[in-house]
Amino acid sequence: MILSDKSNNSESNKTALLLSGGGARGAYQIGVLKAIATFYPRNHGIPFPILCGTSAGALNSTALGCYASSFHLGVKKLDWIWRNMRTEQIYCSNFGHVTRFMFNNVTKWMRSDLYRNRPTSLLDNAPLRELLKQVVPFERLERNISNGYLHALSVTASSYQTGNSVSFYQGHPNIEDWHRSKRESARGTLNFEHLMASSALPLVFPAVEVRQAFYGDGSVHQLSPLSTPIHLGADKILCIGLDSPHDQMKHQQIKHPSASSIAGHLLDSVFSDTLDSDIERAQRINNTIDKIDTTTQKKLGLRRVETMLINPSIDINRLAHNHFDDIPWAIRLLLASIGISKNSESSITSYLLFEQAYCRELIEAGYKDGMAQKSQLIDFLGIDKLPPVKQHFHGTRRLSA
Secondary structure, three states: OEOOEOHHHOOOOOEEEEEOOOHHHHHHHHHHHHHHHOOOOOOEOOOOOEEEEEOHHHHHHHHHHHOOOOHHHHHHHHHHHHHOOOHHHOOOOOHHHHHHHHHHHHOHHHOOHHHHOOOOOOOOOHHHHHHHHHHOOOHHHHHHHHOOOOOEEEEEEEEOOOOOEEEEEEEOOOOOOOEEOOEEEEEOOOOHHHHHHHOOOOOOOOOEEEOOEEEEEOOOOOOOOOHHHHHOOOOEEEEEOOOOOOOOOOOOOOOOOOHHHHHHHHHHHHHHHHHHHHHHHHHHHHHHHOOOOHHHHHHHOOOOOEEEEEOOOOOHHHHHHHOHHHOOHHHHHHHHHOOOOOOOOOOHHHHHOOOHHHHHHHHHHHHHHHHHOHHHHHHHHOHHHOOOOOOOOOOOOOEOO
16 A cells, blocks of 8 residues: 655644636646646645635635545546536536526516525526536545544635625634634535535526525635635645736727626626735735734734735636637527627636636646746745655555545
8 A cells, every 4th residue: 555645734734725716717726736746746645734715616625625635636536527527517508408497587587486486597507516426525525634634625605695705614623613704614514515605606506505595606705715724724825816817909999898898807806806915915914923023923813824826827718719619509699698709808708618628728727837836836835845755565556545
């Protein structure tokens, strides 16, 4: 047996991985993780004992947590899922189902009160629940926490009842719950409904009931993304965002933005702006802490929290438009009804395009960006300080569970 190395997941390691939301853009995060995995031995446990995710990032972080005993295996599983992604695995995309679903939404007011109380949305993401049941072994989480591979995993969703950002988490018994302005925690055993809730983009996907309350995409009310990993004990946070630069055409004529462009702009703001501003705030706080003596820091309960952010270096919108024809015909027709075409400027396409070719290019882009920042990542993660890994062989070679 090859024993997975847990030395980097000891009590001294409080490094967190924070994965933001972004729909199909989440494939980019897998590429960065693939690059990081090359820095570690094949039998090494996950270098991030604290995992936090929202929306698509919640799906990725949960899958990693389930395979925390072998970082390479977890990344490999995620890479396979995203490389073979199809839109029909995430939401119903055939013409018959799309038109029937929309017709039922439009005529719902004509039906009984019981029927009218059903969730309303643009798309039906029931296939995503079935995919999660196939690829996410939740039963592994508690085992990995008990064995010391994982300290905590959190999944953030937005409450439609309170308007709060709620971080559902499963972790070490010594973690204390928290309640701050517009954000709170909820300890418990995570399951498929938490992931469905965290990724339920308002109006696009239906709200999901968890613990007798309805929730939507975790990015909507998430005013302080760094709050969750800090409360879970992190002193270092690696953030993989999905905010990409937008190529500007030279001498481009200025024109009034369309409704679809404005909607895409709002989506970009929901998924990206709060993370950037929160990291900037954390850096200012660190500068202030540096001016306070150590004794006072301890009295006030202050500590430095180092952050590193990796965002795409490519224009994801342009990449998505290059793959616009890969979108199922029924969804293209639906998008056209709200003014989105192959040549439109809206970024909505980049969030809904769950197709192989597009996802694979995003993975490659993430891998290149991760390798381009190899020296910074090695320094931030302290990889050069890792003790040598000892391998033990007893009988059949296989990775421990």
